[in-house]
Amino acid sequence: xxxxxxxxxxxxxxxxxxxxxxxxxxxxxxxxxxxxxxxxxxxxxxxxxxxxxxxxxxxxxxxxxxxxxxxxxxxxxxxxxxxxxxxxxxxxxxxxxxxxxxxxxxxxxxxxxxxxxxxxxxxxxxxxxxxxxxxxxxxxxxxxxxxxxxxxxxxxxxxxxxxxxxxxxxxxxxxxxxxxxxxxxxxxxxxxxxxxxxxxxxxxxxxxxxxxxxxxxxxxxxxxxxxxxxxxxxxxxxxxxxxxxxxxxxxxxxxxxxxxxxxxxxxxxxxxxxxxxxxxxxxxxxxxxxxxxxxxxxxxxxxxxxxxxxxxxxxxxxxxxxxxxxxxxxxxxxxxxxxxxxxxx
Numbered sequence: 464x465x466x467x468x469x470x471x472x473x474x475x476x477x478x479x480x481x482x483x484x485x486x487x488x489x490x491x492x493x494x495x496x497x498x499x500x501x502x503x504x505x506x507x508x509x510x511x512x513x514x515x516x517x518x519x520x521x522x523x524x525x526x527x528x529x530x531x532x533x534x535x536x537x538x539x540x541x542x543x544x545x546x547x548x549x550x551x552x553x554x555x556x557x558x559x560x561x562x563x564x565x566x567x568x569x570x571x572x573x574x575x576x577x578x579x580x581x582x583x584x585x586x587x588x589x590x591x592x593x594x595x596x597x598x599x600x601x602x603x604x605x606x607x608x609x610x611x612x613x614x615x616x617x618x619x620x621x622x623x624x625x626x627x628x629x630x631x632x633x634x635x636x637x638x639x640x641x642x643x644x645x646x647x648x649x650x651x652x653x654x655x656x657x658x659x660x661x662x663x664x665x666x667x668x669x670x671x672x673x674x675x676x677x678x679x680x681x682x683x684x685x686x687x688x689x690x691x692x693x694x695x696x697x698x699x700x701x702x703x704x705x706x707x708x709x710x711x712x713x714x715x716x717x718x719x720x721x722x723x724x725x726x727x728x729x730x731x732x733x734x735x736x737x738x739x740x741x742x743x744x745x746x747x748x749x750x751x752x753x754x755x756x757x758x759x760x761x762x763x764x765x766x767x768x769x770x771x772x773x774x775x776x777x778x779x780x781x782x783x784x785x786x787x788x789x790x791x792x793x794x795x796x797x798x799x800x801x802x803x804x805x806x807x808x
Contacts, residue, residue: 480518480521480522480523481523482496482497482523484521484523485514485517485518485521485523486514488517488520488521489510489513489514489516489517490513491510491513491514495510495514496514496518499511499514499515499518501567537591537592537593537594538567538568538569538594539568539569539570539571539591539592539593539594540563540568540569540570540571540593540594540595540596540597540775540778541571541573541588541591541593541595541596541597542556542559542570542571542572542573542596542597542598542599543573543574543575543584543588543596543597543598543599543600543602544556544572544573544574544575544599544600545574545575545576545577545578545599545600546574546575546576547578547661547664547693548599548600549574551693551694551719551721551748551750552748552750552767554767555599555620555621555767555771556570556572558767558768558770558771558772559597559620559771559774559775561771562768562771562772562774562775563775566775566779568594568775568779571591571593573587573588575600577663578600578601578661578663578664578665585602585606585609585610586609588610589609589610589613589615593615594615594782595615595616595617595618595778595779595781595782596610596615596616596617596618597617597618597619597620597774597775597778598617598618598619598620598622599620599621599622600622601622601663601665602617602619602622602624602629604624604627607624607627607629611628611629614785616630616778616781616782616785617629617630618630618631618632618774618777618778618781619631619632619633620632620633620770620771620774621633621634621665621666621765621770622665623665623791627789628789629789630777630778630781630789630790630791631789631791631792632770632773632774632777632792632794633770633792633793633794634666634765634766634770634793634794634795634796635793635794635795635796636666636669636670636673636747636796637669637670637672637673637676638673638793638795638796639670639673639747639763639795639796639798640669640670640671640672640673640674640677640716640747640763641673641674641676641677642798643673643674643716643745643763643798643806644673644674644677644678644681644716645677645681645807646798646806646807646808647714647716647743647745647804647805647806647807648678648681648683648807649807650743650805650806650807651805652713652714652743652805653683653713654710654711654712654713654714655674655678655683655686655687655712655713655714655715655716656686656687656688656689656705656712656714656715656716657671657674657675657686657687657688657689657715657716657717657718658689658691658697658698658701658702658705658715658716658717658718658722658723658726659671659688659689659690659691659718660691660692660693660718660719660722661691661692661693662690664693664718667693667718667719670716670718670747671688671718674686674716687705687708687710687712689701689702689704689705691718691722693718693719693721693722694721694722694725695721695722695724695725696725697722697725698717698721698722698723698724698725698726698729699725699726699728699729699733700725700729701722701725701726702715702725702726702729702730702733702734703729703733703734706734712742713741713742713743714742714743714745714804715730715742715743715744715745716744716745717744717745717746717747718747719746719747719748720746720747720748720749720750720752720753720760720762721750722746723744723745723746723747723758723760723762723803724746724752724758724760726744727744727758727760727803730742730744738802738803739802739803739804739805743761743803743804743805743806744760744761744803744804745760745761745762745803745804746760746761746762746763746803747762747763747796748762748763748764748765749762749763749764749765749797749799753799753801754799754801758801758803759801759802759803760799760801760803761798761799761800761801761802761803761804761806762799762801763796763797763798763799764796764797764798764799765796766794766795766796766797769794770794773792773794777790777792
């Protein structure tokens with residue numbers, strides 16, 4: 464028995480069809496096929512349906528490597544993060560990935576142990592044909608210059624680089640904690656403490672700066688400060704160390720939510736304190752556990768999604784036009800009022 468051969472039959476292995484094969488089957492030009500697989504490309508819906516049907520029949524997928532050779536772009540963005548970021552606020556990576564995918568870009572992750580412990584991570588990034596870098600870590604001036612000298616734009620996420628020709632997008636940590644200090648003061652609090660994050664974490668220092676700055680303006684002091692590392696256990700230990708000093712405390716502001724959870728558990732179960740009747744506790748970040756019944760934590764939500772979208776937008780603008788001047792954006796945090804603190808309106 465013989466089988467009738469059609470134009471869709473091919474001697475090619477499964478999945479090896481080319482854009483030329485798709486164009487011939489769909490009855491369109493090869494350039495129309497290419498446009499169908501480019502984000503935001505101009506093409507009619509009728510043509511798109513024909514091309515996609517032909518591509519599905521031929522099991523065709525565009526070759527990203529071949530396209531990068533033609534366009535001289537890889538559509539890959541290197542994202543640098545610390546291990547703390549991936550562990551404590553993984554939503555940052557999620558939102559960056561979503562924002563990049565929506566613009567037809569792909570994320571290549573580079574993780575470092577410490578905020579300033581880069582080693583030669585930039586050298587590793589430069590081994591790949593990335594179109595740009597989004598750094599959720601501090602980048603020394605010389606590392607920024609290495610990227611820029613190779614025509615690779617960098618956008619800093621929740622970091623700043625004073626004096627450098629670099630875009631940055633971040634939350635207004637200073638302004639948010641100034642507002643927290645003001646509200647706590649107006650609700651009657653007078654004895655403050657801050658449970659600090661790692662000394663090399665810029666966001667932790669900015670949060671401390673905002674709180675202490677506003678309290679000093681209000682002539683409140685001295686303010687007790689205990690160091691931590693952003694983790695639950697360090698918040699628990701810092702709260703015990705704070706009360707071991709024997710100073711009166713009625714408001715504890717923490718560098719992040721995980722430390723606030725540890726501080727609240729230490730206050731309740733080790734020190735026998737009531738929250739917020741005996742002490743108000745405030746965090747920062749608004750992680751998922753913050754609204755759960757055991758904590759009901761008053762905290763600040765960062766506009767992570769908007770920050771990610773703006774970081775990607777700025778990066779793509781500077782990929783297209785490397786002569787564009789740098790942009791620095793600070794977005795306000797959102798106060799999430801819950802049951803762990805007494806705050807004035």
